[in-house]
Amino acid sequence: MKTATGTLLIHNGQVVDGTGGPPVPDAAVVITDGRITYVGPLHDAPQVESASDRIDALGGTIMPGLVEAHFHPTYFNVAALEDLDIKYPVEFVTLLAACNARLAVECGYTAARSGGSLFNIDVWLKQAIEEDLVVGPRMAASGREICGVGGLMDWNPDFRKIGMEGLVLLINGPDEARAAVRKLVKDGVEWVKTYPTGDAAAPDVNDHHTLCMTYEEMHAVVATAHNHGMKVTGHCRATEGIRNALLAGYDTLEHGTFIDDETLELLLERDVPVVPALYFEHVSVERGPEFGMSQQVIDGHQETLEGGAESARRILAAGGRLGMGGDYGFAWNPHGDYAKELAFFVDYVGLKPLEVLKCATQTGAEILGREEELGTLATGKLGDVLVVEGDVVADIAILQDRSKQIAVLQGGVVKSERGVSRSPAGFGA
Structure with a gap:
């Protein structure tokens, strides 16, 4: 650039x-x-x-x-999980990603860390931005994500025979975990995004208190990624998933929803930043009914919202670090609304404006590993x-x-x- x-x-x-x-x-x-x-x-x-x-x-x-620390450039008007990988052809998603990148800059976001992308579009989007072919934030790329078979991100049924390879690498066991990371090494990503836990969006088999990866799989991901100079993060809501991620050596946590005393102590000991992404939970509760969300899903988001807000307050009060951003690109949480997260952390979570601004700038740059420049x-x-x-x-x-x-x-x-x-x-x- x-x-x-x-x-x-x-x-x-x-x-x-x-x-x-x-x-x-x-x-x-x-x-x-x-x-x-x-x-x-x-x-x-x-x-x-x-x-x-x-x-x-x-x-x-x-x-x-500002730094968007959980940026999904390939998400666009997602109303159901399947929209993430089979709604549009990859060529069109690439163009949409470039539009989302431009919008981020127009909203004041000069840097971003990808939280996952269809194929490795964000890798090439980053190059296009750095070569001044398109306007966009300085990016750290993540590419495809990793999840255990049958976990939160494994939604395409086997009878479709289309798999999940464009968005998620599905694994069974440590050997497949290592193989998945090696594919990402070849793709040129900087961050490996994983799914240690489920989410309120999948209440029947993968809710926010379930695990989607084993500790052995997570440890294999970290060991392989760190060997190649890559960092690892994970969608961590359930307390056990948070603990497993910290013990396995994760570099950041996404959400960190249900922190207890033990996991908070581990977090502080390793000084691992957390990106809570709480505004998504709030807007899911507020706008869920108009998009046909079941009450069970909405109730799960409400529980996640309350638990995540309490965890965020505890982390910052104890001297931990929070980054800002998360999960924009859903129909009820569109790209361009990034700064609503900042006001939400003041008005709902109760943080001071200067604290939130630090999270959205200095800590964001630290998450990117570019605090010496940004x-x-x-x-x-x-x-x-x-x-x-x-x-x-x-x-x-x-x-x-x-x-x-x-x-x-x-x-x-x-x-x-x-x-x-x-x-x-x-x-x-």
Whole structure:
């Protein structure tokens, strides 16, 4: 991804640097050749030559670009599980993924970690973004996911004879677990996504208190992935699944819904980040009836919501780390609503706005393994910056309004203004 040349001054706003510290009023950020060279009070900022080298924050907020830590680029208007892999041909899903990537940037998200993708579309989408062929967040790719046979993600019946190979690698035992990871090595993914547990969406045989993988399978996944320099995460709701993931050496947990004292202690000992993805549970409860969800499924989402909120509060209060994002692309939880997660963690979960903003920036960058380059406004880091009209600390819901976004920058290059993305250099006006 190209970086800007020259010097750019962003001024006339408060700086929220992403570390959780208090805002700096009447501040400025200077970006030189794509990297931040100054953050602090405007009166100490270096001068720039012309007005064309400035962005006026209009008295609003200058902050790091947001990080979507559980991004499904190939999900689109999913109303049933089968929609994830057989609704559209892979060629069309690839185009949809590119549209979702562009939308993420228009919403202020300059980086994302894939939480799973049909085939390895996200691997190639990442390359297209890095080569400036399409606009999208800096990505970490995950590709196909891994689940035990008969588990949550094994929904296509055998009589169809189409399998699940496009979306999920189904395994029976440690040997098949190792073989699945080796396929992902060849695909070029960075993160291996697994399904240690079930979910409220499958209440009959794989609900949120069941296991979908054995500890031996999970350990085989981790050992193989780490051998090849890849990281491992997992859909972990049931307490036993969380424990198995932490003991097996997982690098992050998705959801971490039902944390108990023992698993919290393990989590803190290993300093493993968790991406709760709670807004999905809330909107499933709120909008489930209009999409024909059974009351049993809705009740399961409500239990998951309450358990997940309590776990998130406990994790952060104990000094653990939370990332923000999750499961957008369902019909009732569409792409573009990413920032609703942030307001939800303030209004429902009870976290402070600065805590949530830190989770959505600094911790997100740490999950990506790019904290030296991204996630906070600091000298030497890439100029990935979000400039918003309004005070996001006083009203974090402002981040949901794309018309309030003055500019979204990656490497000092303006990629979106007022929620409309610019075409990549050399590809349109």
